[in-house]
Amino acid sequence: MANVAVIGAGFVGLSSAYWLMQDGHQVTVYDPAGAAGGASFGNAGTFANYACIPVNNPSVFRDLPRYLLAGDSPFRLRWSYLPQLTPWLLRFLASSSRRRYTASATALSHLLARAQDGYTQMTAQASLAAYVKPSECLYLYSGAANFAASESTLALRRSLGVNFTVQGRDEIARLEPGLAPIFDRGVLYQGSWFLSSPADFLRALQASLVARGLQMAGSAVTGLQPQSGAVHVSTDAGPSGHDWVVVCAGAHSKPLAHQCGDEVPLDAERGYHIMYPGASRLISRPIGWAERGFYMTPMEQGLRVAGTVELAGMKPQRHQGLLDLLHFASKRAVPGLGEPNAPWLGFRPTLPDGLPVLGRSRDSARVIYAFGHQHIGVTLGGISGALVADLVAGRAPAVDLAPFAASRFAG
Numbered sequence: 001m002a003n004v005a006v007i008g009a010g011f012v013g014l015s016s017a018y019w020l021m022q023d024g025h026q027v028t029v030y031d032p033a034g035a036a037g038g039a040s041f042g043n044a045g046t047f048a049n050y051a052c053i054p055v056n057n058p059s060v061f062r063d064l065p066r067y068l069l070a071g072d073s074p075f076r077l078r079w080s081y082l083p084q085l086t087p088w089l090l091r092f093l094a095s096s097s098r099r100r101y102t103a104s105a106t107a108l109s110h111l112l113a114r115a116q117d118g119y120t121q122m123t124a125q126a127s128l129a130a131y132v133k134p135s136e137c138l139y140l141y142s143g144a145a146n147f148a149a150s151e152s153t154l155a156l157r158r159s160l161g162v163n164f165t166v167q168g169r170d171e172i173a174r175l176e177p178g179l180a181p182i183f184d185r186g187v188l189y190q191g192s193w194f195l196s197s198p199a200d201f202l203r204a205l206q207a208s209l210v211a212r213g214l215q216m217a218g219s220a221v222t223g224l225q226p227q228s229g230a231v232h233v234s235t236d237a238g239p240s241g242h243d244w245v246v247v248c249a250g251a252h253s254k255p256l257a258h259q260c261g262d263e264v265p266l267d268a269e270r271g272y273h274i275m276y277p278g279a280s281r282l283i284s285r286p287i288g289w290a291e292r293g294f295y296m297t298p299m300e301q302g303l304r305v306a307g308t309v310e311l312a313g314m315k316p317q318r319h320q321g322l323l324d325l326l327h328f329a330s331k332r333a334v335p336g337l338g339e340p341n342a343p344w345l346g347f348r349p350t351l352p353d354g355l356p357v358l359g360r361s362r363d364s365a366r367v368i369y370a371f372g373h374q375h376i377g378v379t380l381g382g383i384s385g386a387l388v389a390d391l392v393a394g395r396a397p398a399v400d401l402a403p404f405a406a407s408r409f410a411g
């Protein structure tokens, strides 16, 4: 039995704690914000086993100017952040060739094919099963031309093992009568599901792990010093030593990786949500709107509209235009919605090639990285935790981790 520190109590960190404890390890999770204090709080809650298409795709060269300039675009760049973003952006554009995009999609599809394995056993517990809703995700297109433009990515998904059915106007109306009749085509993804409250799910997971001996430390990790046979962890509450350390600090992981010898071009794709209290009954499943870049999910606290992408760093200022876009577009899609509340900003941890970092650090095999899960950290949390436990145990990981190594950015 080893003494393992996990940094971060989001989907990736608490799933890692779960799988490490299944192997009998003593685990301490460090997080000043507690369970679901980061991006894991306010996401759309979809288990998106179909989401193997990374943001870096060849159409970016065609679409980027329109995305940057159109007033109703769900994508924004804060121009004052451009100087800091440039190295990330250049790598992002370099990763958007057809060859590299297909390689990223293929690697993601291998992780996604095992994603359910990361959750099946965990979500069998009654306290967690209560949040798991089996309704499949419906992804909609309001313009026939946009659906036609997506056919090559749908074909790639299918070739990578994603199962889906295409729905027409009448089928969409039958599936979701609360929607306005503005959608031409929809895609229903088989095997997908959703969480009715991602934050409550994680709090329940934390509670069940604490009952089995998990230590929660409410301090921030400020330093990591790998030594032979151990890792020294500095926190704002004092130092401690661990046999292994797992870095799952989401968008905050970059300085911790730097201390262990790895320069990773991690940045944040900021996203927003708003909530419509009491409106969950208007839809029965997560519904994505392709042109507007968001999902609407029926949650316990209300109907959540979550999405958009803003490249603007880690400062807390919100973009009112993107919140307004979520509001006006969701009311257009679901005319029965009233007024929203609880606007939220979250930071998706994103590497420029769209792949997470999963694997050992350069300086020490005892420091393991699991961060950078971009738009699909809920989906990949469970399997990432299982892979972390494989690395600590010295088992062959269930997925080839070579494409996810931090060293892919070296040089």
Ligand SMILES: Cc1cc2nc3c(=O)[nH]c(=O)nc-3n(C[C@H](O)[C@H](O)[C@H](O)COP(=O)(O)OP(=O)(O)OC[C@H]3O[C@@H](n4cnc5c(N)ncnc54)[C@H](O)[C@@H]3O)c2cc1C
Pocket: 007, 008, 009, 010, 011, 012, 013, 030, 031, 032, 033, 034, 035, 036, 037, 038, 039, 040, 041, 042, 043, 044, 045, 046, 047, 048, 219, 220, 221, 222, 248, 249, 250, 251, 252, 253, 270, 271, 272, 273, 295, 306, 307, 308, 346, 347, 348, 349, 370, 371, 372, 373, 374, 375, 376, 377, 378, 379, 380
């Ligand atoms: C609007 C939006 C919608 C989304 N929808 C979906 C979806 O439907 N499905 C899906 O799969 N994914 C979705 N995502 C993505 C998903 O939310 C993230 O990928 C996921 O939450 C990342 O989890 P994480 O555990 O890596 O990071 P986080 O949840 O950000 O957790 C990291 C934790 O580390 C802690 N931390 C940071 N620094 C330190 C430190 N130095 N010491 C100790 N602790 C530290 C933070 O407090 C935080 O709690 C969405 C994201 C957004 C923004």
